[in-house]
Amino acid sequence: MSLLYLATAVEKAGHKVKVFDYQIEDCSDNVKKFSGESDCIALTVMSDQIKSAVELSDIAKSMNPDIKVVWGGHHPSLFPVQTVEDKSVDFVVKGEGETAIVELLEHLEGKRKKVDVSGLAYMTSSGAKINTERSPIDINVFSPPSWHLMKMEKYIGEFSIAGRNFGRYIPVHSGRGCPHRCSFCINTTLKYRRWRPLSAENIVNEIKLLKKTYGVSFFKFVDENFFLDRERIKKFCSMLIDQKIQIKWHATCRANYFRKSWMDDNLLRLVKKSGCSVIGMGIESGSVRILELLKKDITVDDAVNAVRRCAEHDIIPVCSFMTGLPTEKKEDIRKTLNLINELKKMNGNTVVIGPQIFRPYPGCDLYELIKETIVEPTSLRGWMNAKMISGFYTPDRLKWIENPKYLITMSFFMQLAESSSSSFIIRLFKLPFKKSARFRMNHSLLGFPVEKAIFETLKKLYMKAI
Ligand code: B12
Ligand code: SF4
Numbered sequence: 001m002s003l004l005y006l007a008t009a010v011e012k013a014g015h016k017v018k019v020f021d022y023q024i025e026d027c028s029d030n031v032k033k034f035s036g037e038s039d040c041i042a043l044t045v046m047s048d049q050i051k052s053a054v055e056l057s058d059i060a061k062s063m064n065p066d067i068k069v070v071w072g073g074h075h076p077s078l079f080p081v082q083t084v085e086d087k088s089v090d091f092v093v094k095g096e097g098e099t100a101i102v103e104l105l106e107h108l109e110g111k112r113k114k115v116d117v118s119g120l121a122y123m124t125s126s127g128a129k130i131n132t133e134r135s136p137i138d139i140n141v142f143s144p145p146s147w148h149l150m151k152m153e154k155y156i157g158e159f160s161i162a163g164r165n166f167g168r169y170i171p172v173h174s175g176r177g178c179p180h181r182c183s184f185c186i187n188t189t190l191k192y193r194r195w196r197p198l199s200a201e202n203i204v205n206e207i208k209l210l211k212k213t214y215g216v217s218f219f220k221f222v223d224e225n226f227f228l229d230r231e232r233i234k235k236f237c238s239m240l241i242d243q244k245i246q247i248k249w250h251a252t253c254r255a256n257y258f259r260k261s262w263m264d265d266n267l268l269r270l271v272k273k274s275g276c277s278v279i280g281m282g283i284e285s286g287s288v289r290i291l292e293l294l295k296k297d298i299t300v301d302d303a304v305n306a307v308r309r310c311a312e313h314d315i316i317p318v319c320s321f322m323t324g325l326p327t328e329k330k331e332d333i334r335k336t337l338n339l340i341n342e343l344k345k346m347n348g349n350t351v352v353i354g355p356q357i358f359r360p361y362p363g364c365d366l367y368e369l370i371k372e373t374i375v376e377p378t379s380l381r382g383w384m385n386a387k388m389i390s391g392f393y394t395p396d397r398l399k400w401i402e403n404p405k406y407l408i409t410m411s412f413f414m415q416l417a418e419s420s421s422s423s424f425i426i427r428l429f430k431l432p433f434k435k436s437a438r439f440r441m442n443h444s445l446l447g448f449p450v451e452k453a454i455f456e457t458l459k460k461l462y463m464k465a466i
Contacts, residue, residue, distance in 0.1 A: 001173060001222065002044040002073055002097070005139075008146040009098035015105060017149065022052055024154040031056050035063035039108055042101060044073035050383040057088035068108060072097045075383075077190050078362050080121040081128045086380040092121040095134055095190060096176075098142055136192040139176055143202040144209055152214050159218045159250075160420065161278060162316045162349045166248050169218035170210060174198045174236075178224035180254070182282075183295040184322070187224050189363030195228055200235035207240075207247060218277075219249045226251035230267065237274035250278035250318075256298045258306035265313075272313045280318040280353075281306060286339030287332035290325055295365065300339060304346070311347040319343060323355035324407050326370045326400050333410065337441065340414075352418045355411055357398070373399040409449050413437040416455070429458075 003019050010017045018034060020027040035041065041060045045053040057069045072093035076083040084092045091114075093100045100119045106112040114122060119134035152170075159169035175197040178187050187193070198206075210216040227233055240247065257263055263271075283303045285291050291298065303319070310317040321336055336355055343350045360367040360374055367374070375397055377383045387394040398404035417437040421427050433455050440446065 001171065004145050004147070004150055005142060006042060006044070006072075006097050006101055007149045008142050009102050010105065011146050011149065012142070013102040013105065019149050021150075021154075022049070022056075024151065027052075027056055028059055031059045032063055035060045035067055038064070038067060040068045040070060040105065042070045042072065042097075044097075045071055045075045046073060047075045047078075047383065050075060050380065051385075054086070054088065054381060054384055057086075061088045070101070070104060072101070074186065074190065079380075080130055082378065083380050084121045084123055084128050089380070090122065094119050094121060094130060095192075096137055098137055100134055136177065136194055136196055139173065139196060139198055140202055143198055144206045147210070147213070156214060156216060159220070161318070162351055164277075164316075166218040166277065168214070168216050169220055170214070170216050171220045171222045172206060172210070173223045174203050174221045174226055174251075175223045175228075179228070180225070180297065181295050182297075183293065183365035184325070184358060184360075185364065186361050188365075189361060195225060197229060197232055200232050200239055203236055204239045204243070204245070207245060211245070211247060217247055219247060220278075221249065221251040224252070225254070227253045227257050227263070230263070234267065234270065237270045237276075240274040241270075246275070248275045248277045250280065251276065252280040252282075253306075254298060255281045255283060255302040255306040258302065258309050268309065268313045268315075272315060276315060278316045278318060279310060280320065283319045283339070283343075284322045285325070285328075285332065286335035286337070287328075290328055290332050290336075293325065293327065293366070294322075303339065303343065307343045307347045307350055311349065316349045316351060317343075317347060318351045318353060320353035321355035322358050323411060324357035324398060324401050324404070326358075326366060329402065330406075333407070334444070337410075337414075337444065341442070351420075352414070355414055357407060357411055360400075370400040375399070406446060409446050409452060412452055413440050413446070413449070417441050 003021055007017045007019045018030075020030045031041065041057070043053045043056060053071070057071075060067050060069055068090045069088055070091040070093060071083055071089050076092045077094045080092045080094050083089055091104060093104070096119070100117060103112055103117040104120060107114045107117055114120060115131060118132050121128060121130040123129075156168050156170050159166040175195060177192050177195045179193050179195050181188060181193075207219060210219070282296070283298075284294055284296055286300060288300060291300070307317045307319065319340075321340065323333055323336065340352050344352070358366070360370060377386050387397070398407070401407060414437070416430070416433055419430060419434065421430070433451055436451050
């Protein structure tokens with residue numbers, strides 16, 4: 001999504017842009033091919049993508065020493081100084097990039113001073129300098145995004161969940177930001193807490209375009225807070241119904257918004273009638289004490305009520321949970337596992353994500369609480385070799401947790417027990433492991449995790465083979 005929105009802004013400003021995405025293709029050949037004829041290469045980077053991003057930056061610089069390398073996205077925004085200190089990075093953009101990248105290109109054309117590009121970080125003779133923070137953008141300006149720049153068929157997949165297949169799907173955005181204050185959430189540090197919606201008209205226009213041009217029938221809104229403005233929701237749903245736009249959709253909702261005082265049955269009926277089939281929500285924990293620590297501002301009763309109301313309206317609830325939180329004890333984890341079992345019993349369609357292990361991000365309240373125990377690499381290249389398991393810390397780095405091995409094993413079995421796949425072969429392969437994982441979770445048995453070792457070895461062999 002970041003590549004799509006950045007490319008949209010750059011194209012709208014009249015520049016030539018090409019997009020390559022390491023998630024769907026090997027980018028090094030393209031970087032070799034195009035670096036010579038390009039002025040700038042822009043990389044969007046999450047923490048566990050640093051190795052490949054550094055390699056690509058090195059290749060670009062070796063092919064064309066004059067090329068400007070700019071990094072943005074979550075990792076550089078969290079660590080702008082150490083990122084821009086790297087020899088292969090010229091600029092970092094902290095925060096939202098659409099207007100920043102265009103202004104940076106103006107700077108490269110000699111039309112603007114770099115000090116006038118807010119959000120930009122760069123090196124000066126006295127060290128790294130970070131310009132003042134950029135104001136949040138109105139995403140309506142970039143609607144519809146330039147999907148034609150992306151290799152769309154590689155992104156459109158089949159969406160299956162809770163044993164149902166919803167057909168061709170794509171992730172989309174209907175807004176940015178979230179006004180809530182959760183103490184672990186990256187949005188509270190990077191995304192500005194100001195919520196900025198796409199208008200109902202623009203959402204519907206984007207849906208119509210994607211449906212007509214690419215045959216998409218299932219839309220997953222991946223923005224932070226879809227249901228904040230009830231008037232917008234009513235308008236959006238009514239437009240889909242009135243214009244007879246037949247789609248199914250998925251969005252996220254805070255569990256407390258399911259209170260009848262917020263979302264009554266009439267509204268939920270309208271939401272369902274317009275095609276809403278799946279709602280994701282962050283329940284996070286079954287422990288009241290931990291929910292308070294998280295400043296989540298939801299209760300365990302909210303979770304139970306939300307899942308019950310989803311069942312009443314035939315909407316699949318996807319509930320995500322966290323663990324590995326500062327001060328969390330086995331007793332808290334047990335409460336989380338009990339709540340998961342209760343939600344699943346109450347609504348057979350409940351899909352569980354996690355419990356995933358908490359990732360501490362600089363700037364979040366919870367990070368501040370445990371920062372003395374966090375050991376982070378001190379240079380960009382240090383992150384290349386930092387041991388991480390798909391974005392998570394390894395046990396030796398989870399120093400704020402009482403029993404990291406127990407947690408990792410629990411998280412592994414829970415996620416395996418809940419996992420699904422659209423591939424029959426993968427489902428077949430996972431079946432015995434899933435069964436034993438479910439048994440373990442139902443009986444809280446976590447000792448001697450031999451299946452975990454076997455599963456991980458087989459998975460590695462499979463990944464090597466493909
Ligand atoms: C949707 C989403 C996904 C979707 C992606 C769908 C898709 N097709 O894009 C899926 C489910 C696939 C996914 C997967 C993962 N995700 Co994710 N995901 C998100 C989520 C919720 C929204 C991201 C998004 O779409 N943002 C919208 C775009 C437009 O905004 P953006 O990415 O922030 O980009 C803007 C700015 O950052 C900036 N910018 C970004 N790049 C650049 C580059 C330049 C040069 C410039 C100038 C500016 C710039 O400008 C952009 C436009 O304003 C975020 C949380 C969040 N709310 O941000 C997590 C998040 C990005 N994911 C995260 C993680 C860890 C993962 C996984 C590793 C999880 C896992 N263990 O598997 C995987 C990695 C996948 C991979 N291929 O490597 C972390 C990243 C943390 C980090 N330290 O880097 C986040 C922040 C969640 C979290 N709170 O921990 N994810
Ligand atoms: S409600 Fe969700 S998006 Fe908003 S701050 Fe909390 S966790 Fe983040």
